[in-house]
Amino acid sequence: MRILVTNDDGIMSPGLVALAAALRDTGEVTVVAPEAQQSAVGHGITLHKPLRLRQTDIGIGVTAYASNGTPADCVILGSLGELGRPDVVVSGINAGANLGEEVLYSGTVSAALEAALHDIPAIAISVCAYEDVHLDVARRVAPLVLDALVRSPLAPGTVLNVNVPNVAADEIRGIALTRLGRRRYQDVVIKRSDPHGRPYYWFSGSPQETDSVPGTDIHAVRHNRISVTLVHFDLTSDGHWDGLGNLQTELGLS
Ligand code: MN
Numbered sequence: 001m002r003i004l005v006t007n008d009d010g011i012m013s014p015g016l017v018a019l020a021a022a023l024r025d026t027g028e029v030t031v032v033a034p035e036a037q038q039s040a041v042g043h044g045i046t047l048h049k050p051l052r053l054r055q056t057d058i059g060i061g062v063t064a065y066a067s068n069g070t071p072a073d074c075v076i077l078g079s080l081g082e083l084g085r086p087d088v089v090v091s092g093i094n095a096g097a098n099l100g101e102e103v104l105y106s107g108t109v110s111a112a113l114e115a116a117l118h119d120i121p122a123i124a125i126s127v128c129a130y131e132d133v134h135l136d137v138a139r140r141v142a143p144l145v146l147d148a149l150v151r152s153p154l155a156p157g158t159v160l161n162v163n164v165p166n167v168a169a170d171e172i173r174g175i176a177l178t179r180l181g182r183r184r185y186q187d188v189v190i191k192r193s194d195p196h197g198r199p200y201y202w203f204s205g206s207p208q209e210t211d212s213v214p215g216t217d218i219h220a221v222r223h224n225r226i227s228v229t230l231v232h233f234d235l236t237s238d239g240h241w242d243g244l245g246n247l248q249t250e251l252g253l254s
Pocket of ligand 1: 009
């Protein structure tokens, strides 16, 4: 099995190195990852500048390339180019949760979804902490999730979004299939002045985790369970909208 490993924290991230090492016994691992931090770049791809691949030694004897592109670029470069097509893409291990609406911003999850767009099975895996990240549980879980995915394939276009609580292995209370909750960030726009007196802006914010009802990813990790959410790129809602009838009338199309 050919495994493409990527992430959004950058190729020197301890989580990426741990993931690539953990999957070496499962298949032939190739790493293509951003050369620098790309968290929260979402599903962007690069169309207006050249992309580079630079072979890099990440210290574990795995073929690895750093790219100046986004996580989605890395999946495209690692799937459609001269490196050949992988059988599976695994993205992570991200430092920081990817819960609820965070999947919309997440480079980690977007890399997995990019793979799904090319009909390649994919997993995104994150640990729910930015600092003092315990990688041991995620490192052990990643090859097991991959085995399970190979034995039980997902519907086309669907990826596994795995979030691991940042606790020791003996504190993990199980694993749960979840749906996305809602974190609701308290966003802040900070305005300051540069040395020339011109204003600049910097986003900041912290999640409020308002939707922590049972069944959600947020609820699961809060109760020390590993959360597995099936995520599809199709954002269509199955709701109904009465406004369309009025619109048809006003447009003279009813
Ligand atoms: Mn990240």
